[in-house]
Amino acid sequence: MSDQSSFELHSSHEKPKNFSPKKKPTPSSIRVFFFTSSKFLTILLFQILILHFIFRSPTKSVPLQETILPKTPPFQSLESKKCEHGTLYVYDLPPMFNKDILNNCRDLDPWHSRCNALSNFGLGPKATGPIAVPENLSPSWYWTDMFAGEVIYHARMLKHECRTKEPESATAVYIPFYAGLAVAKYLFTNYTAKERDWHSVKLLKWVHDQPPWKRSNGSDHFIMLGRMTWDFRRTRDEDWGSSFIHMPLMKNILRLGVERDPWDKLEISVPYPTGFHPKSKSEMNQWMNFVHGQNRTSLFTFVGAKREVKGDFRTILQNHCYNESDACRLVDCSGTRCYDGTSEILEAFLASDFCMQPRGDAYTRRSTFDCMLAGSIPVFFWKRSIFHQYEWFLGDEPEKFSVFIDRKEVRNGTSIRKVLEGYSKEDVRKMREKVISSIPKFVYGLMDSDEMGSNKDAFDIAIDGVLRRFKEQRGGKDT
Numbered sequence: 001m002s003d004q005s006s007f008e009l010h011s012s013h014e015k016p017k018n019f020s021p022k023k024k025p026t027p028s029s030i031r032v033f034f035f036t037s038s039k040f041l042t043i044l045l046f047q048i049l050i051l052h053f054i055f056r057s058p059t060k061s062v063p064l065q066e067t068i069l070p071k072t073p074p075f076q077s078l079e080s081k082k083c084e085h086g087t088l089y090v091y092d093l094p095p096m097f098n099k100d101i102l103n104n105c106r107d108l109d110p111w112h113s114r115c116n117a118l119s120n121f122g123l124g125p126k127a128t129g130p131i132a133v134p135e136n137l138s139p140s141w142y143w144t145d146m147f148a149g150e151v152i153y154h155a156r157m158l159k160h161e162c163r164t165k166e167p168e169s170a171t172a173v174y175i176p177f178y179a180g181l182a183v184a185k186y187l188f189t190n191y192t193a194k195e196r197d198w199h200s201v202k203l204l205k206w207v208h209d210q211p212p213w214k215r216s217n218g219s220d221h222f223i224m225l226g227r228m229t230w231d232f233r234r235t236r237d238e239d240w241g242s243s244f245i246h247m248p249l250m251k252n253i254l255r256l257g258v259e260r261d262p263w264d265k266l267e268i269s270v271p272y273p274t275g276f277h278p279k280s281k282s283e284m285n286q287w288m289n290f291v292h293g294q295n296r297t298s299l300f301t302f303v304g305a306k307r308e309v310k311g312d313f314r315t316i317l318q319n320h321c322y323n324e325s326d327a328c329r330l331v332d333c334s335g336t337r338c339y340d341g342t343s344e345i346l347e348a349f350l351a352s353d354f355c356m357q358p359r360g361d362a363y364t365r366r367s368t369f370d371c372m373l374a375g376s377i378p379v380f381f382w383k384r385s386i387f388h389q390y391e392w393f394l395g396d397e398p399e400k401f402s403v404f405i406d407r408k409e410v411r412n413g414t415s416i417r418k419v420l421e422g423y424s425k426e427d428v429r430k431m432r433e434k435v436i437s438s439i440p441k442f443v444y445g446l447m448d449s450d451e452m453g454s455n456k457d458a459f460d461i462a463i464d465g466v467l468r469r470f471k472e473q474r475g476g477k478d479t
Helices: 003-011 027-056 064-068 075-082 099-103 135-140 149-158 179-187 193-208 211-216 281-292 313-323 343-350 367-373 407-411 416-421 425-442 458-473
Strands: 088-090 172-175 221-225 254-257 267-269 298-304 328-332 352-357 377-380
Touching (some): 149 221, 172 211, 179 193, 179 221, 298 343, 313 416, 425 458
Parallel strands (some): 221 254, 298 328, 298 352
16 A cells, blocks of 8 residues: 555544534444445545556556566667667468478489488588597587578577567568578479479568568568579579579568679678587687697698589599699599598598689589688689688688689699699798688587577678678668
């Protein structure tokens, strides 16, 4: 009861100063007086309590977290400290766009099942057998598939500390569509353009009907594409891939991908997943120290396989490595020998100062990150393999951590060995230090680990960059 109501209750029983009864009250009149007074007081107290409730209680329902933890700051206060660039909303897509694709993992590749490769939230199976890493770090190594990024990003997004369930307040809206996995099944066999585009057309139709899309026309939406950009840029029905990126509704959507088109401002390249997924800052530091202390007995190495095409550049590199066998270490990946991962690849990179990185199916390769993870310095032959790629993670000065030799010069007889021997020990040391210092920025840590502290891995850097970009796009205004 409030102080005010106590005071009124007390004063109602006082006798007025000028009260002078003309006759002595009877017992029945006294009872009537007290009954009337009590009834009046009851009504008065009830009115006071109603007014107290109106002015002291919230005008709308209180979130459950506030009723349980009243001292916890409101969500907006937490957002300003932890989520300085804003919050994320994740679409709950119909299963056909992600869950069903995973459930049908046996049919995603015309030659073999993808179920093993996509297990463990995209990390793949744990690495088994002898592997050239410190014993206590072996549990953090997986045979991670180079095209599993869509699954990895989706799993991490669902756990992101800045995820909100209120799309109207979100800075960015994530579309967890497994576009790369969906189209892969149709890339290598005789499917029609309509079949290759089927999932993408259905997805964009669904997204177009959602309230967040209607609010922004997709300008605050983003997606992660687990395959190279060229797999989604078909311009004619008879050409390779899907036409996903060229579809009209994609014109405002930001795209993260393992390789970007350097002239497309809506694309941001993110690192290919490697096999190392540390669960703590301590594991990361231990790996970096391990890499730093390696005795590198080879000047350079090549991991790859020849291709049966005229003028194949990989064949030139492989032959060069054979001819310089006292300085070059070769891992021949003919057939499917390197498909599921092999410790021989890691051992070769750990033992070499430099690693040759020709273009792969596109201009970039997963091997670039495997090489750098081992502290080896990448050697590129196409500028588009590294220039204007991965700038959020590796910076915009590739010459500080890599070597470029024009492929045309190699074809004309330039010795790769002589070029690399031209770098001094100090030059090599500086480049290696730069490579090793970049490792935490391009690996994907173990999901659900809370031991990384404030260290940000490749996923964190990518999502922070998306939020920052969208916030700047709106003029820095908070939602």
